[in-house]
Amino acid sequence: MQKDSASEDKIPFNCFRQEEVEAFLGYEDLRLEAIYYYIWPDGEGGGFLFTLELMFDSGERLMLSGGEDSEAIRIIDSETLMETARKLQELHGQPVLQRMVANAQPLWQQAAGEILLAIRLTKHESGLYSNEALLFDFGHKAIYVQLGEREGLELGVLNAGF
8 A cells, every 4th residue: 555645744743643533433432452562671670561452252452662762652463573672682692572462560450351432533733543542441541651751651540530
């Protein structure tokens, strides 16, 4: 499929592309089965969340990454993640990304096994949708994903009544 570069040039860097917004709709009303974190360790037990993967009982998976530049949340595929991990391993001489099952994390305990009702996005001043944050709405619980202040992604719970 050939991309129309002229139309992509009109989309600000900090906004989701139309195909990404449409892709989000495909995950709504699916049951969340598993959550994985891809962590980039930063020494001394620290690190940052490089990629978040949500797997649904339908077999669909949604992978979100802050990317190497941490300037935008992007939807990626497993091939892109594997290629990035390979390049980072070559650069650092050892594996850099670590995969962790996150289902038992307190943040996800009441969401794993639940239906994702909606993925909520924030309008950008351009009228498009900002790619700096999004919200997973499970009805009784809402989990936000946003760009970290320094690197990667940050997650949290939005209180009831969002």
